[in-house]
Amino acid sequence: MANPAPFSRYEFMIAWRYLRARRAEGGVSVMTWISLIGIALGVMALIATLAVRSGFRAEFVDTILGANAHSTVYLPPSSITNELTDEVYTVAGTISDYPAVVERIEALPGVLRADPVVRGQVMASVSDRSNVAEVYGLTGEDLAAIPRVADPETGEGDLASFNNGIAIGVGMARELGVGVGDVVQLISPQGAQTAFGTTPRIATYPVVYVFSAGRYDIDRTRIYMPLAEAQSFFNREGMVDEIQVFVSDPEGVDALTVPLMEALPGGIVWTWRDASGSFLSALDIEDDVMFVILSVLVLIASMNITSGLIMLVKNKGRDIGILRTMGLTEGAVLRVFFLCGAFTGVIGTIAGVILGVLLALNVDSIMAGINWFSGGGAWDPAVRGIYRLPAELRGIDIAKAVGLSLTLSFIVTIFPARHAARMNPVEALRYE
Structure with missing residues (x-):
């Protein structure tokens, strides 16, 4: 009889069942929720920040090009x-x-x-x-x-x-x-x-x-x-x-x-890039730094998946032994627990994308409310040059946030999943 294909339906079913921890395994459930919420907040912050930075740069450049010459020639x-x-x-x-x-x-x-x-x-x-x-x-x-x-x-x-x-x-x-x-x-x-x-x-x-x-x-x-x-x-x-x-x-x-x-x-030629190039370069550097900082936050949130999976593997030692004696291969067990972590990462990422998009679409109104509540000091156009804080959602920014979150979520699940796959069924059932 041929072995089932990898990521078969029963592997998804077992992984989904393990994620819905019973009352006796409340610790696993709590860790799952913490991981999910952490990833969602990290992705939300990443998408909103990238959208605001893109919007700020677009607005800044638009005000330059909309009221100034693109190039100036003089003697x-x-x-x-x-x-x-x-x-x-x-x-x-x-x-x-x-x-x-x-x-x-x-x-x-x-x-x-x-x-x-x-x-x-x-x-x-x-x-x-x-x-x-x-x-x-x-x-x-x-x-x-x-x-x-x-x-x-x-x-x-x-x-x-x-x-x-x-x-x-x-x-x-x-x-x-x-x-x-x-x-x-x-x-x-x-x-x-x-x-x-x-x-x-x-x-x-x-x-x-x-x-x-x-x-x-x-x-x-x-x-x-x-x-x-x-x-x-x-x-x-x-x-x-x-x-x-x-x-x-x-x-x-x-x-x-x-x-x-x-x-x-x-004559001498002076372009708009010459006039504002240093500021735009500073914005680009700030974009890269902010992406790295928020990526670390997403990584920290993803590490909670590892903690949750380690607890899940420990609680499911008996189940792993039974599954192995029933014929599940190491690869099948690895994929089951990999899917447990992947589910958390995927659901958290989807929730983060939704929240991030909503935040980016309403950031102007939110900033106006904060500015009103603080008495007008939250956004000073004399310092920032423009009158409002815009946001521009770009598909590439959302793709970067989603790709980063899913990649980190999948990577951190490999170690506990391999640990579960390598458990000896005899040792797992010895004290049961």
């Missing part, structure tokens, strides 16, 4: 000597033939558009309130093409009136106490050139649009001004400070570095 500073005093001072590089540069850049494959921009720093003030601001001078059409700024759901005002005023971030509007229709005074230290030197330039502009880019630092410091007005205000008549480039594939923006430098001879 390096130059030195000028004052003929009267022989003093040498440095001036920022400017681009005078920017229409031709923009045309060459936009002709490059993969480039969506190139925006000439004038940049400068000013003091923005209203009555007794003031704040340092960074001004971006660009055309109304270019401003309307910036996704995070021109979003009608988060913005207030009319972008069509941009040529008649300025657009400011919601954070700056809150600090200055202004809204659409109010007037803001801008003061630039680099003003008009006179015989007595440079005098500050002061001008007032109505606020026609208030935007929220989703980034605390941008909303608190940025002002958009019409390009022609910015050229006049910052003494850049007929010139711009830089060309901001937007591409179809932001992740592959580095491939355009050389063509962009050729489009502006002597």
Whole structure:
């Protein structure tokens, strides 16, 4: 008579029966529940953490790409000597033939558009309130093409009136106490050139649009001004400070570095990866560290399976002896007790996946409740840059958590299962 195939139905039946311990074997039942709950909590924490980290990175990158250029081309500073005093001072590089540069850049494959921009720093003030601001001078059409700024759901005002005023971030509007229709005074230290030197330039502009880019630092410091007005205000008549480039594939923006430098001879290229690369690298390292730490927690929870199986083998010594005398092979006994541990790991993993997915889907609401309960200190956008804690469930993250949990659960069951399989049936029944 041929031996039954491995993992036959009777092996599953015996393993499932052993897991449902009777009252006299309550210790085994308790250890099984502890193992199951521990694995479920470990998998839940792993999935939720990976989802939050993925969501945070996606939100952070989206706020970068949604309100900033993918790549910036500019000329390096130059030195000028004052003929009267022989003093040498440095001036920022400017681009005078920017229409031709923009045309060459936009002709490059993969480039969506190139925006000439004038940049400068000013003091923005209203009555007794003031704040340092960074001004971006660009055309109304270019401003309307910036996704995070021109979003009608988060913005207030009319972008069509941009040529008649300025657009400011919601954070700056809150600090200055202004809204659409109010007037803001801008003061630039680099003003008009006179015989007595440079005098500050002061001008007032109505606020026609208030935007929220989703980034605390941008909303608190940025002002958009019409390009022609910015050229006049910052003494850049007929010139711009830089060309901001937007591409179809932001992740592959580095491939355009050389063509962009050729489009502006002597120019410097600064990509969004250069600006935020160190922070993104830190996030990647933190992801790896968190995965290792939580993997250790899952391993500790899985070790409870070993304790439970050792107790089960000890309590089932008589049964093992009887099964062996009935004809069960060592391999069959090993598989029975392996299935006992595997059942615990599989059920705990399934429960952990369900709990982890539910937690990840509701993490924004949960964090909002914690933030409200703690008085607003649990999530400070001034520190973290973004306004909320998002979560992004990815199949690869769930697969990593499931694979880790099942692998550890299966591995830790091998030792006690082998111990049960190698028990001598004569010794097991000697004192029965």
